[in-house]
Amino acid sequence: MKASLTRRACAAALVLTATMTPAVAVPPDGKAAPADRGGVQARLLGEKIIPHQLTFRNTTVGGLSGIDRDPCTGDYVMISDDRSYLQPARFYTAKIGVDRSGVHSVDFTGTHPLRQPDGSFYPPPTAGDGKAVDPEELRVDPRNCQYVWAQEGNRPKSAGEPVVQPSIQFATRTGEYLGQHPLAPHYRVTTGDWGIRRNQAVEAITFGGGGGLLTSAVEGPLLQDGLEPDLEHGALIRVTQQNRQGQVRGQFAYPLEKIFAESDPxxxxxxxxxxxxxxxxxxDPDRYLVLERTWVAGAGYKIRLYDATTHGATDVRDMGSLNGREVAPMRKKPVADFDDLGLSTVDNTEGMTWGPTLPNGEQTLILVSDDNFAENAVTQIVALGIR
Known part of the structure; x- marks a missing residue:
């Protein structure tokens, strides 16, 4: 998310369980029913801070907003959200050394630019030709180890600014364009008070069902689905399951938490x-870890992780608007509040992937923060043990 860059420039764990609380009709504030505790736990294994503005193969490492583990190599792929301002929009590959005692190393092994259909680099938004991209997420297809990446596009905030539709694209392992995955219903920039909000489009995708299902989520509520979260109320965002051909299996409302603190006046x-x-x-392709990230002026970041399911949730694919509608949202349980993990800092965490299974049976979860290329931010690799 780019808003954090502007703001910066200007200015143990909870538990996880497969037994969810019953589905309920969501009230207008979008708040889900409280979750009980018990079951599988998460704990901090360790962290590693990557040096700020690290130079790697003539690129500036930063803006890492998505991470995935390559099942073909065991290495990791991380996408940068540099919109070709510093260097062409790109991704990195890396080896991450992690075990039960911590994160021991992060060694970058490669970088490649993302290519347009004609093979050229993506231009910066300043080109004004409507071809710019805003890369936010990258996943490795578990069936062929090619890449799928998502970008938010652009909803203009002023006259003359080009519209760039969000997209989910297929790419080779070296960044060449292979095609596009059909956008889910309602995931487009439209005119008036309808469609995706600026900078709150497709920022989350994941494969499930052995690669047979691609799930995407918009970052914030659609304009027609209600107001953004505030101190009193949460909001509903849309999560969509599609098969590999783009056919929608279901679309569901996920309850986003309310804002955790007042802003510096x-x-x-x-x-x-x-x-x-x-x-x-x-x-379970209908069960997800969901990362919620909030920034408040004067209070900093609040990063929370939830265990959520679509089981029992209302399919909202045919609902033009969720505003004022009673739907059964996805049920969720808290897994971790990063303030409670003992990290050196809590920053702009934006990406996560499953890592290797440890000898004690714990499944590792690897997360990365987006420093927005800002001096007072960090690129942080965090490893959690989930059991």
Whole structure:
């Protein structure tokens, strides 16, 4: 998310369980029913801070907003959200050394630019030709180890600014364009008070069902689905399951939390919140880890992880608007509040992937933060143990 860059420039764990609370009709504030506790736990294994503005093969490492583990190599792929301002829009490959005692190393092994259909690089938004991209997420297809990446596009904030539709694209392992996955219903930039909000489009995708299902989520509520979260109320965002051909299996409302603290009244920036990443459970394509990231001026970041399911949730694919409608949202349980993990800092965490299974049976979860290329931010690799 780019709003954080502007704001920066200007200015143990909870538990996880497969037994969810019953589905309920969501009230107008979009708040889900409280979750009980018990079951599988998450704990901090360790973290590693990547040096700021690290140079790798003539590129600036930063803006890492998505991460996935390559099942063909065991290495990791991380996408940068540099919109070709510093260097062409790109991704990195890396080896991450992690075990039960921590994160020991992060060694970058490669980088490749993302290519347009004609083979050229994506231009920066300043080109004004409507071809710019805003890369936010990358997943490795478990069936062929090619890449699928999502970008938010652009909803103009002023006359003359080009519209760039969000997209989910297929690419080779070296970044060449292979095609596009059909956008889910309602995932487009439209005119008036309808469609995706600016900078709150497709920022989260994940494979489930052995690669047979691609799930995507928009970062914030659609314009027609209601107001953004505030101190009193949460909101509903849309999560969509599609097969490999793009046919919709279901679309569901996920309840986003309310804002956790008041903003510094002297700041010109309001709160910034949303879902930057989702991750399907290996054994249940209808169950997800959902990452919620919130920034509040004067209070910093609040990063929370939830276990959520579509089981029992209302299919909303045919609902033009959720505003004022009673639907059964996805049920969720808290997994971790990063303030409670003992990290050196809590920053702009935006990407997550399953890592290797440890000898004690724990499944590792690897997360990465987006430093927005800002001096007072960090690129942080975090490893959690899930059991």
């Amino acid at each position: 002297t700041s010109p920036w309001g709160p910034d919140t949303g879902v930057p990443a989702i991750l399907a459970f290996p054994d």
